[in-house]
Amino acid sequence: MQSMTPERWQQVEAVLDAALDLPAPERAAFVERACGSDAELRAEVERLLAACAAPDLVPEESAAVFAAGLVARTAEFPAVGSGRADAAAPAGARPERVGPYRVLAEAGQGGMGTVYLAERDDGQFRMRVALKLVRRGLHLDDQFVRRFVEERRILARLEHPNVARLLDGGLTGDGMPYYVMEFVDGEPIDRYSDGRRLSLEGRLELFCRVCRGVAYAHQNKVVHRDLKPSNILVTASGEPKLVDFGIAKLLHDATLYTGELPVPTLTRTGQRLLTPEYASPEQVRGEPVTEASDIYALGVLLYELLTGRRPHGRTGRTPYDVERAILEEEPTRPSTAITRPSAAATPRPPARGTHREPTPAEIAEVRGLSPERLCQRLRGDLDAIVLTALRKEPERRYRSADDFAADVRRYLGGQPVLARGDGAAYRLRKGARRHRVSITLATLAAALTGLGVVLFNRYRAPDAIVPGPTRRVAFDAALELDPVLSPDGKRVAYAADVGGAMRLYVKEIGSERAVLITGGVPGYHRAPRWSPDGRHLAFQSGGVIYVVSASGGAVRQEVRPEPSAEWVAYPAWSPDGRELAYVQDRVIYTRALAGGPHGRWPCRRGTRTRSRGPRTARGSRSSRGIQPSPTANPPWVAPSTSATSRPARSGSDRSAAGSRFASPTNDHST
Amino acid sequence: MSAQAGITELLLAYHGGEQEAYDRLFPLVYEHLRAVAHAQLRRERGGHTLSTTALVHEAYLKLADVARLDVRDRAHFLGVAARAMRQVLVSYARRHRAEKRGGGLEPVDLDAAELAVEERAEVLIALDDALTRLAAMSPRLAQVVECRFFGGLTEEETAQVLGVAERTVRRDWVKARGWLHAELAGTVAAD
Numbered sequence: 001m002q003s004m005t006p007e008r009w010q011q012v013e014a015v016l017d018a019a020l021d022l023p024a025p026e027r028a029a030f031v032e033r034a035c036g037s038d039a040e041l042r043a044e045v046e047r048l049l050a051a052c053a054a055p056d057l058v059p060e061e062s063a064a065v066f067a068a069g070l071v072a073r074t075a076e077f078p079a080v081g082s083g084r085a086d087a088a089a090p091a092g093a094r095p096e097r098v099g100p101y102r103v104l105a106e107a108g109q110g111g112m113g114t115v116y117l118a119e120r121d122d123g124q125f126r127m128r129v130a131l132k133l134v135r136r137g138l139h140l141d142d143q144f145v146r147r148f149v150e151e152r153r154i155l156a157r158l159e160h161p162n163v164a165r166l167l168d169g170g171l172t173g174d175g176m177p178y179y180v181m182e183f184v185d186g187e188p189i190d191r192y193s194d195g196r197r198l199s200l201e202g203r204l205e206l207f208c209r210v211c212r213g214v215a216y217a218h219q220n221k222v223v224h225r226d227l228k229p230s231n232i233l234v235t236a237s238g239e240p241k242l243v244d245f246g247i248a249k250l251l252h253d254a255t256l257y258t259g260e261l262p263v264p265t266l267t268r269t270g271q272r273l274l275t276p277e278y279a280s281p282e283q284v285r286g287e288p289v290t291e292a293s294d295i296y297a298l299g300v301l302l303y304e305l306l307t308g309r310r311p312h313g314r315t316g317r318t319p320y321d322v323e324r325a326i327l328e329e330e331p332t333r334p335s336t337a338i339t340r341p342s343a344a345a346t347p348r349p350p351a352r353g354t355h356r357e358p359t360p361a362e363i364a365e366v367r368g369l370s371p372e373r374l375c376q377r378l379r380g381d382l383d384a385i386v387l388t389a390l391r392k393e394p395e396r397r398y399r400s401a402d403d404f405a406a407d408v409r410r411y412l413g414g415q416p417v418l419a420r421g422d423g424a425a426y427r428l429r430k431g432a433r434r435h436r437v438s439i440t441l442a443t444l445a446a447a448l449t450g451l452g453v454v455l456f457n458r459y460r461a462p463d464a465i466v467p468g469p470t471r472r473v474a475f476d477a478a479l480e481l482d483p484v485l486s487p488d489g490k491r492v493a494y495a496a497d498v499g500g501a502m503r504l505y506v507k508e509i510g511s512e513r514a515v516l517i518t519g520g521v522p523g524y525h526r527a528p529r530w531s532p533d534g535r536h537l538a539f540q541s542g543g544v545i546y547v548v549s550a551s552g553g554a555v556r557q558e559v560r561p562e563p564s565a566e567w568v569a570y571p572a573w574s575p576d577g578r579e580l581a582y583v584q585d586r587v588i589y590t591r592a593l594a595g596g597p598h599g600r601w602p603c604r605r606g607t608r609t610r611s612r613g614p615r616t617a618r619g620s621r622s623s624r625g626i627q628p629s630p631t632a633n634p635p636w637v638a639p640s641t642s643a644t645s646r647p648a649r650s651g652s653d654r655s656a657a658g659s660r661f662a663s664p665t666n667d668h669s670t
Numbered sequence: 671m672s673a674q675a676g677i678t679e680l681l682l683a684y685h686g687g688e689q690e691a692y693d694r695l696f697p698l699v700y701e702h703l704r705a706v707a708h709a710q711l712r713r714e715r716g717g718h719t720l721s722t723t724a725l726v727h728e729a730y731l732k733l734a735d736v737a738r739l740d741v742r743d744r745a746h747f748l749g750v751a752a753r754a755m756r757q758v759l760v761s762y763a764r765r766h767r768a769e770k771r772g773g774g775l776e777p778v779d780l781d782a783a784e785l786a787v788e789e790r791a792e793v794l795i796a797l798d799d800a801l802t803r804l805a806a807m808s809p810r811l812a813q814v815v816e817c818r819f820f821g822g823l824t825e826e827e828t829a830q831v832l833g834v835a836e837r838t839v840r841r842d843w844v845k846a847r848g849w850l851h852a853e854l855a856g857t858v859a860a861d
Contacts, residue, residue: 009807016845052848063722063794063820067707067759070766070790 004044015045020052098178099170101131117183129167130183152179158220162213164233164243184241186233193305194366200377203305203367204408206240207298211405213242214298218291218401225289227297228278229304277310277322281392284323285519286496286503291401292394298404299389299397306378307337308363311390323522327392334386335378338363338371381411384419484527486534486550493517493528493537493550504528504539506550515552531577538571538580545571545582547593559591678735681743692750699747700754702729707758722822726751745830749813752821752831756798759820763794793854800853804846811846814839
């Protein structure tokens with residue numbers, strides 16, 4: 001069908017409006033007069049007039065009613081991964097049966113869904129199981145189902161006393177995935193240890209058994225990826241069992257896929273899908289996850305079991321801060337973590353229901369010691385063991401969970417501990433060792449093959465960028481968001497979550513290889529913006545705007561907004577690439593990359609100027625953002641609330657060559 | 671922070687026209703409506719299917735702390751909800767179509783009910799596409815359709831959302847439906 005420009009439409013609409021104001025019999029004549037010699041205009045108006053009078057093709061009943069049958073017959077599709085689904089979901093959603101299992105009771109809420117106590121109900125024998133039902137629907141294309149089945153098959157082969165067995169799994173009639181695990185009647189390892197006031201030896205012994213389970217899985221090429229106390233349950237007989245192997249990753253990927261329009265998956269305060277405190281530096285960087293990441297997590301676990309604190313997390317710190325600490329700060333030695341809470345070490349989040357942080361006295365008490373004695377015991381060998389596992393470089397950690405446990409046993413046996421050696425014993429790799437390919441979805445996803453998603457969905461104006469037919473860029477749509485084409489049309493920048501952290505990547509169109517661009521920057525990265533010369537990307541993370549080279553490498557520049565905020569909106573480039581602008585509290589700030597004071601442009605609702613810059617389809621959110629306006633005054637246009645920026649005080653326009661707006665020395669204060 | 675408190679805060683912030691507030695508000699409302707749609711609309715045969723209007727208004731009552739919000743905030747919410755509802759329903763339609771085409775299953779002997787459902791999916795998709803084209807030409811007309819049809823809002827509510835007079839909304843509705851008719855007549859017939 002013909003697509004009209006807005007200007008043309010205005011003409012058509014003007015005549016149409018006037019005609020509709022007239023009684024029906026007079027319209028035809030009016031239109032003829034009004035359109036004069038413009039036959040095309042007349043045809044348009046007449047066509048529309050007829051359509052206005054015709055019976056509706058827009059359904060009579062309300063949309064929801066119209067769609068009811070459709071919804072009933074279509075599998076549920078994914079939700080925004082905000083984790084607040086429980087607040088919004090309708091009540092009483094507990095299913096009675098899932099596949100061949102009968103649901104008995106709700107056992108708990110996991111990150112991804114609800115865990116039920118269920119019973120197999122096929123007449124032959126009754127077995128109690130833990131049934132985990134994904135609360136949100138998943139995109140059920142062939143590829144996903146195949147992956148899900150494959151992953152499940154691999155995990156089902158794991159059989160070990162310290163690993164909760166995956167028994168079964170499938171899709172319900174509604175298309176929701178579920179999986180069934182051996183029901184572990186146990187407590188999270190931290191609560192178990194504190195509740196029974198386990199001594200250090202007791203905790204270390206427990207820990208060794210956890211390591212056995214992890215080592216077994218690693219030997220079978222399965223990485224857990226989400227080791228933390230709530231995923232390690234200890235039974236009454238004192239046997240720890242690992243739960244939620246690999247599944248966390250599988251479901252995490254799937255919930256990011258939303259169908260047509262990208263929808264932000266996290267709210268501003270950031271409900272992380274991966275607990276940042278347990279994430280290894282390479283996970284935070286967005287690099288592939290390996291066994292070494294599990295070793296790191298074991299190190300954090302041991303740290304917590306021994307000291308009651310975590311190496312980096314701190315209540316009140318944002319996930320951004322935690323990630324930064326993981327990347328950049330050295331963890332406090334366990335022996336000093338208890339008595340110096342003001343240092344990098346942090347108090348553990350308090351037990352549910354309380355708000356108080358445990359004091360050093362309390363921490364020591366549940367370990368059967370005095371605070372001084374506890375610090376003394378931790379000093380030396382245990383410090384060294386824990387810190388070895390927490391090394392930032394994966395190759396410098398314990399090579400395997402077995403090695404880790406072996407060193408702990410040496411300590412328990414009074415023997416010299418290898419961690420305190422000169423490190424030669426931990427020359428773990430001869431040269432650069434390639435990470436073994438582990439069967440996690442991270443690996444599968446990193447291949448970035450699969451569902452083809454047209455880069456430009458129909459919500460982009462066709463004159464946006466590339467001439468010629470729309471190119472098809474293959475993405476794994478489960479992971480990737482915010483694709484933006486480079487100015488030269490040869491590369492695309494996008495946000496993706498490969499290892500549990502949202503990072504930015506650049507890919508050549510037509511190639512399968514993607515370059516990780518923002519690995520070293522903590523936080524949650526979205527909405528990359530190409531510089532006009534295509535050599536840099538700007539984005540915001542944790543309230544700071546970063547400029548990075550589009551070919552990867554160190555961060556070129558950081559722009560810290562003033563006043564600083566936790567979140568800053570829409571960095572945008574000036575046309576000459578020399579300035580960045582961002583919005584904060586209805587003020588547009590500009591900052592020259594070469595330095596200098598920033599400009600301030602308070603916004604107010606002004607006249608609706610239609611930007612003649614890059615066009616954005618009104619219904620689209622994917623290309624929102626402030627843009628340089630074509631005129632120098634106002635120099636920036638803010639998005640669809642139709643606010644336009646005006647300088648607080650008009651000054652002379654001292655534009656530098658190529659710059660489209662007043663220089664920053666025209667600073668204005670309110 | 672409960673979802674309710676979050677949405678209320680965001681609505682209050684949106685009051686000032688913050689684009690950010692909208693961006694953060696939308697996913698919350700979307701999620702709610704998606705879940706509700708799944709739960710409420712699954713009953714094909716029930717004679718008590720809720721209208722969109724009811725769903726949207728109910729969402730407002732559930733999600734927002736109405737005591738703290740005024741008429742304008744409510745209008746903002748309804749506008750967001752209308753858009754969210756559109757997205758939810760159209761997503762179902764596209765999923766349905768994708769499943770039919772990509773499922774690898776041979777459609778054998780579709781019964782009349784199944785065919786009707788397919789047709790509905792196609793109508794919704796065509797409508798959504800057309801609305802997008804309309805929005806490129808005249809954003810307000812598209813929004814009127816979104817509010818009225820997808821959101822089930824009254825003329826008065828739509829006027830509040832868009833900040834125009836009611837008679838403008840009425841006229842817009844006429845023009846928009848006319849335009850859509852002209853567009854859809856060609857599309858639907860071509861299938």
